[in-house]
Amino acid sequence: MNLRPALIALALAIVSAGVPADARTRNVTDPNAPRALPVEGPVSVRWEDPSKFTDIRYSRNRWEAVRGNWVEELAEHVRKSAEKRLPPGQRLDVDIVDIRRAGSYEPWHGPDLDDTRIIRDIYPPRMTVNFRHTDANGTVLAEGERKLSDTGFMIGASPVTNSDILRYEKSMIDSWLTREIGSPRSDRS
Template identity: 65%
Template sequence: MNLRPLLLALALLAAVGAADARVRNVTDANAPRALPTEGPVSVRWGDPAKFSEVRYSGNRTEAARGNWVEELAVYLRDRAATRLPEGQRLDVDIVDIRRAGAYEPWRSPDLQFTRIIRDLYPPRMTLNVTLTGADGQVITQGERTLRDSAFLMGDSPNDSDPLRFEKRMIDRWLRQELSPGA
């Protein structure tokens, strides 16, 4: 029995599977730039390659790896939707993101792919927001700068979540922005 055709077919299938299993980057041209409209909160963002997280990173390739922009947008949408009073609408444009920590490739070649979490690298986000009332009138709008300089001091409910510091910062902002009487 000749195994050569079978081995060639398996090698071809493995190559096709590996091509489809490539790692997604937030800077991919076909990556979404907005969440599908669901409920009272819409979230959009521009090209993440222009975000501080990627532009000023010690390792741009690693900083762009993953789906973290969309994950943060989904988190913001879902959390804001639970806090909005009936009939209100929140539109958010993410202008910039700088995640907690940084890559410090100068420490060691072994650490070039490791995000170092230190207090001098706090998470930051810049958002343009518009909050509209049930009557269609704008309640508030403008740019919001989120920053959590004390991000290492608080407890995190999920210490294994790589976006835990950014999510906690979003929660704090939503409590302030959408609290009754704010």
């Protein structure tokens, strides 16, 4: 009696039972994916449909560009970084309108690098945001659209010590928030 097929079926049943229903690869353009962070604290962050973002629309590998949770990760970074900078009572509302991540896919390198984002200084990170910064009384301190870009993103970069794939975008966001609100407060680091 050959038990191999029965053991394989049992193993597959055990593995599939332990996998959550939503274990498929995350896709930022999924219509069921969130379009805002949950409302909490003094910073709210929302975003447009990522399928309209430059990073996806003009990607040389759209399938890789939509993979992951990078939009929500950047939104979370905006929130955390802004919360460290806002004085008590102030509020910041941010709408992410467009994102172009650092790097690009270069399919001419061949199939081995099809899914690799190549980082070069000619592919700087860019982001467009609309924001509203208010004080404790609701008075608008600043608002409008900002087109963020960091054309010098590779200068002083230390890729060996920072393995975060969104490090260039996060650095650009931090620079904008420092210009817009100020440096992180020492009591909120």
